[in-house]
Each structure stands twice: as structure tokens, then as C-alpha cells.
Amino acid sequence: MAGHVFISYSRTDHVYANRLADHVARAGLPVWLDNAIATGETFGPRIQQAIDECAVFVVVLTPESARSDWVRREVSRAARLRKPMRPLLLRPCDVPIELDGIHHEDVTRGEMPSRRFTDELRTTGTAPDPVRAVPVIHAVRRPRRTALLLVAGLLVVAMGVTAGVLLLNRAADSTPEVPLVLTPLDRVSPGCDEGDPEVTWTVVGATKTCGAAGTTLTKLRSWTEPPGLGFAELRFAVKGHRFPSSYTVTFTVADLSDPVAGNNGGCASVFVHTTSDGTTFEQLDICGSGLHAIVRWVNLTDVGRQTQAIPSGLPEGESGRFTVVATVTGDRAIMRVANPIGASDEITSSPAVNATTAYVSLVMAWRNAGAKATFSNFHYSTTG
Incomplete structure (x- = not known):
């Protein structure tokens, strides 16, 4: 037939x-x-x-x-x-x-x-x-x-x-071409009790728990899965729109944990410069140990990373609480990380792996199934 x-x-x-x-x-x-x-x-x-x-x-x-x-x-x-x-x-x-x-x-x-x-x-x-x-x-x-x-x-x-x-x-990429016009958006617990019908929060590879302290993501799959399936994501988007070329995302991440010791206390990320099929993006990463990095993914292949570190702000073996500010333009992403005791650091990626952003993800990235992170005080605004 x-x-x-x-x-x-x-x-x-x-x-x-x-x-x-x-x-x-x-x-x-x-x-x-x-x-x-x-x-x-x-x-x-x-x-x-x-x-x-x-x-x-x-x-x-x-x-x-x-x-x-x-x-x-x-x-x-x-x-x-x-x-x-x-x-x-x-x-x-x-x-x-x-x-x-x-x-x-x-x-x-x-x-x-x-x-x-x-x-x-x-x-x-x-x-x-x-x-x-x-x-x-x-x-x-x-x-x-x-x-x-x-x-x-x-x-x-x-x-x-x-x-x-x-x-x-007949184009393969379905990302709409309508620019995102959005007043600054603030969510104490991102993805929970969303009041704006145009704002979407999509959970991928995770369970989501809402609480007064924020939104906790728990990984369903370990990093031994094929690339792209080991992430636990909470994807932020606005229906029918794409992100502008320049924007800022700020959030706090705490209670990073991994069921297996020796995994930097578990690592959380924000994905930017994402393609709509989820295969190309930049991963701005912060781990409980204070290790932080920008990892570049093209077609779900790690094509390079920049890694630095700051103190976790807590005794060794305990996970810190970090504030992350991601400033994104069409050709780069800047990640600023600060801990509770005032230490901070910054990493800049250039050039970007993708000039546009289809969605922004808050991610529990590393390493084993059952790893957790709690995200709170999410802020989005257009810059430039």
C-alpha cells in the first residue's frame, strides 16, 4: 500500500x-x-x-x-x-x-x-x-x-x-522562528505550579519533586547509558518561540549527591545553545566538590571542555550550595559560579557550538542513577 x-x-x-x-x-x-x-x-x-x-x-x-x-x-x-x-x-x-x-x-x-x-x-x-x-x-x-x-x-x-x-x-529543524519576548521570569521552584500557560517545563530522564527549598531532580539513568540518555533534565521553553541571541539565566543549586562516593559529590548543569533535537549544546557544569566546567557537545559527542575549581564552602565530603549565572550570546556562554563563603570563578566558552537556543535545561548530569540536585531561585531575562 x-x-x-x-x-x-x-x-x-x-x-x-x-x-x-x-x-x-x-x-x-x-x-x-x-x-x-x-x-x-x-x-x-x-x-x-x-x-x-x-x-x-x-x-x-x-x-x-x-x-x-x-x-x-x-x-x-x-x-x-x-x-x-x-x-x-x-x-x-x-x-x-x-x-x-x-x-x-x-x-x-x-x-x-x-x-x-x-x-x-x-x-x-x-x-x-x-x-x-x-x-x-x-x-x-x-x-x-x-x-x-x-x-x-x-x-x-x-x-x-x-x-x-x-x-x-520540509525543514528538519522544528524550532519556531518567532523571537521570544518575555518579561523577566522568576521561579523559586522551577517547573512547579507554573502559572503561565505559555511557559513549559519538561522533565526528561528524571523524577521531579517540588518543595519549599526548590525543585529536586533525581536521575533515572546512570552515565553508562549511551550519550544523551544519562542526563536528568528540566527543560524550560515558551510555546511557539525561540530564545533571543542574548539572555541570562541565574539559579541556585544545592544538595548535590551521588549514590557512589568519589563522583565529585554529584554535578549539576545548565544546557544552553541547544538544538531542538537535543543533540548539540553547551553544558555549564558545577559539582558538589567545587569543580566546574563548560563542556561542548556536538551530535552528542564531547568535543572539548574547560575545567576550573573553587572550594565547595563546606567540609570535605559534603556538597556545597552554589549560585550560577549563565550569560549567553550568539557566539559564547559565560558561566559565573559562587559559593556561600564568597569564593567565585568564571569560565567563558568561544566560539559557541550553536548560535541559537531552542530550550534551556536545568540538569542533574553526573553520574549514577539516583543522583540528586535541588534547583531554586531560577531567573531568566533578555540581555543586550
């Missing part, structure tokens, strides 16, 4: 969904990826058409997608049309009733699906050339600088008819 692979997912999981789309496309299969998913948004005729014409329907299962009205509608339509369904379990959740009894592939470690999975997609839907990567078709809300195809449709609503527009984009 000719057709494309339709990927259904929650906007919360857009980083994984984009990686998945590129992974499937590299296998030679045409992919249709909708980047306009928003809970409660009207189910547009272009989305219906994409489901109607797909050869196979892939859904990324997470608690967020299970709660998403948009994803539920997509699953329901695909089920009514008896489309072949291939679920991927990214995080444990209640599976929609339409998927009961359908085998899902477990990708809870954040990995891409197996070769067998993509082979099954190929036998279900025919790709024009199984050895040539084909473009990924994306749908986004706003115009991009890349080539766009405007598709207009009529949306039937309860009180009348309104015009609906979707834009098809």
Missing part, C-alpha cells in the same frame, strides 16, 4: 518526535509530522487528510499524549479508518482504548525504535526508494524562512464556519 507514515504525539514530546521522524526518513520512508499539536485545538481538515492518506499510523505514548484531546482525535480517526497502528511507549501511561491488544515497542530509554520496527513500517507502506532518505513533511503554525506550502481548509465549528490554515514545512 502506497502512503506515508503519520506520527501522532504530544507537543511535550516534540524533541523525540522530530528525532523519530528523521530516523524513519533515513530508513527511506516518507513521514508526515504535525508540529501544530495543541490541546483543545480544532481538528483541521489537513490533519484528517494526512491520516486518511497514511499507510501506517505511529503514535508516541506518554502520559501527556494519553491526556491530549488532539492525539485522541487522531487515534480515533485512524482506528475508524482501520489504519495499521504501531504504538511506541516512550513513558508508561494509560493506553487509549483503541490501542488495546496492539503490541507496542518499548522505547522508554529514549532510544529510537528497532530495525524490526522500521522494517514493519516498510512492509506496510511502500517507500519510493528504501536506500534514499526522503524529506520529512512537517506542519507548523507560523511561516518559516524555508520553503512553505500553504494549505487552506474550512473548519466546521459549533456556531459556524471558520477558515483554517496549516503550513507544510
